[in-house]
Amino acid sequence: MTQNGEDTAPLRRPDVAGLRLAPDGPECRPAATAEPAELPQDRSQAILEAAKQIGAILKRAGHPFALAGSVAVYAHGGSRYLQHDADFAILPEDAEAVAATLREAGLGVRVPPEDWLLKTTCHGQNVDIIFALAHQPVTRDMLDRAHVLPVDSVLMPVLCPTDLIHSLISAFSEHYCDFGSVLPVARAVREKVDWDVVRTTCGDEPMPAAFLFLLERLNVIDAQEGQP
Secondary structure, three states: OOOOOOOOOOOOOOOOOOOOOOOOOOOOOOOOOOOOOOOOOOHHHHHHHHHHHHHHHHHHHOOOEEEEHHHHHHHOOOOOOOOOOEEEEEOHHHHHHHHHHHHHOOOOOEOOOOOOEEEEEEOOEEEEEEOEEOOEEOOHHHHHOOEEEEEOOEEEEEOOHHHHHHHHHHOOOOOOOOHHHHHHHHHHHHHHOOHHHHHHHHOOOHHHHHHHHHHHHOOOOOOOOOOO
16 A cells, blocks of 8 residues: 655654565465465455465464555455555564564565565565554554454454544645545445544644545535534
8 A cells, every 4th residue: 555645744763774684585375385376367366365365474473463455445345446455554663573474474575765664575466564554653552443354254453444544544645645546445434434533633634624525525424513
């Protein structure tokens, strides 16, 4: 999930500079299997397979996490048409341990220029391991609010709809303001979101406020009480 505008103050990053990351390794292939796994032909299914595999690895290792991004929207009843990658939210202080777990599973872990995530690849799909959403660190409270849902038959924690929408809307800025990509998400989960919480936490910022106004005008959500 590519998110976060560029005009906000930089996040004070947790100390993950000491990560010792191996080069890319096998892509989610069991160590004892010499034959390459047969990959699904459908891109959306490939992304789901990657999410399932990474989720299973994190679950077995006992790392607190929650599925985020478009696959989380799918888990909450949204579209199965997935275009980009799979995203997982983890605690900032767990970044090094999660990287080690992925390496032990035979995955390469990359540290991109952005200082709020790690990257890996599974089933030919990019997977982002995120420890800050919209320049705000992932917190234990956020992970505790996650819903355990089936993701194409694999149970895993998924960001609650309110946190999911908040992370997407909070990323809007003058440099990133793609309302069109978030509008279908808001439609898909609107009945599961606490919109009062969303308004309270990010509705004072110009771009999030504009998007909330658009949702009201399109009758996706009710107008704020006291407003016409």
